[in-house]
Amino acid sequence: xxxxxxxxxxxxxxxxxxxxxxxxxxxxxxxxxxxxxxxxxxxxxxxxxxxxxxxxxxxxxxxxxxxxxxxxxxxx
Numbered sequence: 001x002x003x004x005x006x007x008x009x010x011x012x013x014x015x016x017x018x019x020x021x022x023x024x025x026x027x028x029x030x031x032x033x034x035x036x037x038x039x040x041x042x043x044x045x046x047x048x049x050x051x052x053x054x055x056x057x058x059x060x061x062x063x064x065x066x067x068x069x070x071x072x073x074x075x076x
Contacts, residue, residue, distance in 0.1 A: 010045045011037040 008022040017030035024037050 010040045010048075012040050013037050 008020045010018055010020055011024055012018045013025075013028040013031065013033060014036045015028060015031040015033065017028055018040070019025055019029070019037075024035075024039065027034050028036055
């Protein structure tokens with residue numbers, strides 16, 4: 001089995017943010033939720049690392065469905 005380049009386990013918040021840590025993070029640095037992390041199975045971690053190492057940057061550890069507010073139209 002290939003050794004991970006990261007220390008600890010991969011934990012994912014319900015918002016989609018992921019962190020590597022030995023213990024479950026208490027608070028998400030992205031959405032500030034408390035106790036919202038789950039430990040990802042080793043198979044998923046290996047799959048993500050493989051895709052990232054192959055240069056497939058289409059995978060994101062953060063959700064892609066964030067809407068960006070645009071500036072309103074200027075009146076003439």
